[in-house]
Amino acid sequence: MIGHNTLIVLLGCAALGAASGVVGAFALLRGRALLADAIGHAALPGVVAASLLMAALGGPARSLAPLLLGAALSAWLGLLALRALTASGRIRQDAAIGVVLSAFYALGTVGLSVAQAMPEAAQAGLSHFILGQAATMTEGDALLAGGLALGCMAVIAALFHPLRALCFDEAFARSQGLPIRWLDLALLALLLAVCVAGLPAVGLLLVVALLIVPAAAARLVTRGLPAMVVLAGALGAAAGASGALISTRFENIPTGAAVVLAGLLGFGAALAFQRR
Amino acid sequence: MTAPFSVSRLNVSYAGRPALSDVTWQAAPGLTAILGPNGAGKSTLLKAALGLIPADSGEARFFGLPLDQARARVAYLPQRASVDWDFPASALDIVAMARLPRMRWWGPVPRAEREAARVALAAVGLADLADRQIGRLSGGQQQRVFLARALAQGADLFLMDEPMAAVDAVTEQTILAVLHGLAREGKSVLMVHHDLSLITAHFDQVLILAGGVIAAGPVGEAFTDSAIARAFGGLPGRPAG
Numbered sequence: 001m002i003g004h005n006t007l008i009v010l011l012g013c014a015a016l017g018a019a020s021g022v023v024g025a026f027a028l029l030r031g032r033a034l035l036a037d038a039i040g041h042a043a044l045p046g047v048v049a050a051s052l053l054m055a056a057l058g059g060p061a062r063s064l065a066p067l068l069l070g071a072a073l074s075a076w077l078g079l080l081a082l083r084a085l086t087a088s089g090r091i092r093q094d095a096a097i098g099v100v101l102s103a104f105y106a107l108g109t110v111g112l113s114v115a116q117a118m119p120e121a122a123q124a125g126l127s128h129f130i131l132g133q134a135a136t137m138t139e140g141d142a143l144l145a146g147g148l149a150l151g152c153m154a155v156i157a158a159l160f161h162p163l164r165a166l167c168f169d170e171a172f173a174r175s176q177g178l179p180i181r182w183l184d185l186a187l188l189a190l191l192l193a194v195c196v197a198g199l200p201a202v203g204l205l206l207v208v209a210l211l212i213v214p215a216a217a218a219r220l221v222t223r224g225l226p227a228m229v230v231l232a233g234a235l236g237a238a239a240g241a242s243g244a245l246i247s248t249r250f251e252n253i254p255t256g257a258a259v260v261l262a263g264l265l266g267f268g269a270a271l272a273f274q275r276r
Numbered sequence: 277m278t279a280p281f282s283v284s285r286l287n288v289s290y291a292g293r294p295a296l297s298d299v300t301w302q303a304a305p306g307l308t309a310i311l312g313p314n315g316a317g318k319s320t321l322l323k324a325a326l327g328l329i330p331a332d333s334g335e336a337r338f339f340g341l342p343l344d345q346a347r348a349r350v351a352y353l354p355q356r357a358s359v360d361w362d363f364p365a366s367a368l369d370i371v372a373m374a375r376l377p378r379m380r381w382w383g384p385v386p387r388a389e390r391e392a393a394r395v396a397l398a399a400v401g402l403a404d405l406a407d408r409q410i411g412r413l414s415g416g417q418q419q420r421v422f423l424a425r426a427l428a429q430g431a432d433l434f435l436m437d438e439p440m441a442a443v444d445a446v447t448e449q450t451i452l453a454v455l456h457g458l459a460r461e462g463k464s465v466l467m468v469h470h471d472l473s474l475i476t477a478h479f480d481q482v483l484i485l486a487g488g489v490i491a492a493g494p495v496g497e498a499f500t501d502s503a504i505a506r507a508f509g510g511l512p513g514r515p516a517g
Contacts, residue, residue, distance in 0.1 A: 029363065089291065161381050165373045169359045172425070175326050175352035176377055177344070219364060223409045228364045275409075 006248050009134050010241045012142030016198050017240025019149035021232035022156050023190045024211035029167035034097055036211040039195040040204035041101035042078025044108025046070035047129050048115055072196045078104050132203030132256030134244045148197045152190050164225050203256035213263040217270035239263035278340035280433045280464040286334030288324045295320045297488045306480035307459050309469045313508050316485040318468040322435045351431035355438055356419050361411050367421045368406040371396050374428035396428035401450050416447030436467040
């Protein structure tokens with residue numbers, strides 16, 4: 001029997017998974033999937049800073065919104081740093097991602113140890129951001145995740161044709177006069193939103209998997225983009241829900257790991273039944 | 277009559293190394309082959325003119341207008357190797373991308389645009405393969421999908437980057453037939469090309485590049501042994517005309 005709280009957590013994680021799958025499909029085809037890893041790691045200093053600030057101001061320590069805002073701001077800084085590093089062309093994207101994600105993560109870890117020396121309120125639940133703990137999801141968090149999922153899907157649907165053209169052939173799309181910068185920015189914003197929203201449930205270490213694994217699995221077994229996107233969303237939702245269920249049943253298993261392992265089952269099945 | 281395409285004082289460099297120096301050239305209507313050795317700046321000329329790579333200086337005009345005011349009349353056919361052909365799409369999906377400026381951005385592709393895409397696919401002999409996944413097409417068929425996509429744009433000027441590189445005989449014949457069909461309709465084509473043997477029989481003009489303009493004009497005047505020798509540096513094994 002599934003209780004009310006568990007149901008909330010399941011639905012919230014399913015919505016997050018669906019949004020990740022849909023956004024991840026485009027990120028994968030655009031060659032931007034690893035940015036999710038940079039975003040996840042770059043979010044940590046922001047989460048820590050926001051919680052320290054909340055503690056200093058005497059605000060509610062367990063409220064999620066300021067922490068997510070901090071996460072988004074610091075991830076955005078990480079992306080700006082990434083762009084600055086790659087702008088000259090001397091540092092390649094993969095090297096820059098490595099530098100940025102480790103730098104921000106190291107900074108966040110130092111901040112975390114500072115927070116741990118502080119009174120209880122400042123560090124409550126912060127470590128959940130690393131490995132993910134969906135069990136603490138409230139009804140409000142689940143609603144937020146659901147709304148986010150719907151929003152992401154609406155944006156993807158509204159930009160479907162230009163995004164597809166951009167992912168397949170940037171030069172051609174550009175020659176047609178499509179607003180490449182804005183399309184890429186929209187995709188990046190979606191990626192950022194999904195990663196940040198997924199942090200408390202899945203954790204920053206594994207949020208990248210929620211974006212890549214369902215999309216990569218769906219790509220193996222589908223022939224057209226609409227089918228790939230729908231399947232990636234469905235796989236993401238299934239992985240999110242089943243991972244959340246596992247981690248609420250077995251308290252010791254972090255949600256992030258459970259979600260990713262559930263997703264990998266789907267990926268394994270896709271590998272076995274991939275199109276030729 | 278305004279030239280379909282012109283560039284003036286175009287300079288392009290990659291990481292400080294000049295790729296094109298001071299190119300000023302005007303295309304006459306009809307079929308133009310852009311020739312030159314590897315690294316001569318042939319593809320660079322097309323890309324810089326279309327704003328796909330930054331130019332250091334200079335400008336390109338299409339029918340006398342800047343690109344933004346003439347985009348609907350210009351079609352671009354990139355090199356086949358520039359994209360991932362494992363992309364989840366059918367031949368029809370790809371060709372229909374040509375109709376994007378006439379479509380809303382969401383929902384199914386409208387019937388009229390799908391029909392236009394099918395007509396273009398038929399024109400390159402791929403009517404039967406419209407629904408095939410592009411990764412399962414041969415290299416020549418993929419090249420023809422790109423040609424069909426350019427045709428489906430309904431343009432008056434076509435910039436083609438090596439569409440005849442490493443293709444089968446059927447594809448080569450199809451492309452040549454399409455080129456002559458376009459010329460008959462009064463359209464213009466600038467095609468980056470490498471096979472000197474086809475020039476005299478199939479093209480009206482040449483632009484011979486080697487970092488800058490070596491020779492340009494009607495095939496009978498500009499496509500000379502000495503121009504080829506200067507552009508290719510007297511490389512052995514090149515047929516001279």
